[in-house]
Amino acid sequence: MAEDGARNLATVRRSLLNLIKEHLLKDSVVGKIQLSCWDTEFSLEILFFLLF
Structure with a gap:
């Protein structure tokens, strides 16, 4: 069970890095990455970049 959490986190991290x-x-x-930590609008732009 503990291995699944690490695997899921790695998958999410890889997906965000690709975005x-x-x-x-x-x-x-x-x-x-730094800009997305400072600016919430930029982080939302990264998350929803492929939708628009």
């Missing part, structure tokens, strides 16, 4: 990489902003991945 960050696909975003059109010309910045590094680290810069995009």
